[in-house]
Amino acid sequence: MDGHNAPNGKPLPKDDRGLPPVLLALTLTTGLIDAASYLGLGHVFTANMTGNVVLLGFGLANAGGLPVVAPLVSLGAFLIGAGIGGRLGLGIAHRHERVFLLGVGSEIALVGIAAIVAWVADVRIYSASAYAIIALVALAMGVRNAIVRKLAVPDLTTTVLTMTLTGIAADTSAEGLAKAGKSARRLFAVAAMLLGAFVGALLEKHSLGLPLAVAAGAGALSFGAYLAAHGR
Numbered sequence: 001m002d003g004h005n006a007p008n009g010k011p012l013p014k015d016d017r018g019l020p021p022v023l024l025a026l027t028l029t030t031g032l033i034d035a036a037s038y039l040g041l042g043h044v045f046t047a048n049m050t051g052n053v054v055l056l057g058f059g060l061a062n063a064g065g066l067p068v069v070a071p072l073v074s075l076g077a078f079l080i081g082a083g084i085g086g087r088l089g090l091g092i093a094h095r096h097e098r099v100f101l102l103g104v105g106s107e108i109a110l111v112g113i114a115a116i117v118a119w120v121a122d123v124r125i126y127s128a129s130a131y132a133i134i135a136l137v138a139l140a141m142g143v144r145n146a147i148v149r150k151l152a153v154p155d156l157t158t159t160v161l162t163m164t165l166t167g168i169a170a171d172t173s174a175e176g177l178a179k180a181g182k183s184a185r186r187l188f189a190v191a192a193m194l195l196g197a198f199v200g201a202l203l204e205k206h207s208l209g210l211p212l213a214v215a216a217g218a219g220a221l222s223f224g225a226y227l228a229a230h231g232r
Contacts, residue, residue, distance in 0.1 A: 016096065017229075018230060019100070019153050020156060020185065021222075022104070022225060022226045023153055024188055024189060024192050025192070025218055025222035025225075026104070026107075026144065026148075026158045026218075027156065028192040028193065028196040029196060029219055030047045030048075030141075030193055030196060031192070031193045031194065031197035031200055032203075032215040032218070033046055033047050033111065033137055033141070033196075033212065034046065034200070035196070035199075035203075035211050036200055036204055036208055036212050037074075039200075039201060039204045040118075040123075040204050040208040041070065041123075041125060042067055042070055042125035042126060043055060044070035044074050044134060045071075045074065046141055047138075047159045048159060048160065049074075049078055050160060052075055052078075055067075055071050056071040056072065056075070069126070070126070070130075073131050073135055073138070074134050074138040075138075076135075076138075077134070077135040077136075077138035077139040078142040080139060080142060081138065081139040081140060081142020081144075081146070082142035082146040084139075084142070084146070085142060085144065085146025085147045086146045086150075088102060088143070088146070089147050092151065096150075100151065101223065101226065101227070103144055103146075103147035103148075104144075107143060110136050110137065110143075111136070111140050111212055111216040111219065112212075112216040113136055114136040114137050114140075114212050115212035115213040115216055117129055117132055117133050118207070118208040118212055119207070123208055137212070141159065144159075145159055155167065155185050155186045155189060161190055161193060165186075165190065167186055168187065168190070196215075200214075
C-alpha cells in the first residue's frame, strides 16, 4: 500500500493540498473570534483555551477583577465541542474531506448564530446573552480543534501558535533554513492570526456582532474554496 494513501486509496489528510489554505483562513478567524470574546465579552477567550486556563486561575485568585464564570463556560462548551468533533473524526483517514466539511459547516452555523445573538440581544458582560455567545463560539472551536487535530496537517493547528513560533526560532539552523516551505507556512499562520486579531479589534469597536459575522463569512468562503478545489 502506498504510504501516502489511506486504506481506501485516497490521499491522507496531510497530503491534501486543499487543506492548508483553508486552515490558514480558519487561523485568521481565530483572531477575529478571540478579539470579539476577549474585548467584548469580559476578558475571556473562546478559541485559545490555554489563555482561558490562565485567566481562570487569575479569577479564582480574585486578581485583576478577572472573571471565573465566563472562562468556565468557555472551557465547558469547548470540551463538549471537542468530544463531538472527536466522534466525527473517527475513521477520518477514510473520509477526511466529508468530516472536514461537516466540521467547518458546523462552525459556520454556530458562529453565525452567535453573531445574530450579538446583534439582536442587549449583550452586556456577565449577562445570559454574553454567556450564550461564549458557549456557542467555544462549542464551534471545540469541534474544529478536534477535527484539525485528527487531520494533523503540520504547523496548522488554527488556534495556538506556541509550537509554531518555537519552530520558527528553533529551525533557523542550516538544516532548518533548507526547509523554506515549512518556515513560510509557519509565518503565514502567525500573520493570519495577527491579522484576524487586528481586524477583529477594529470591528469590535463598532459592534460585537461584526467580527463574529466576518469570521462566519471567512469560514463560508473557505468552505466554498475547499469544495471548488475538490470539484464539488
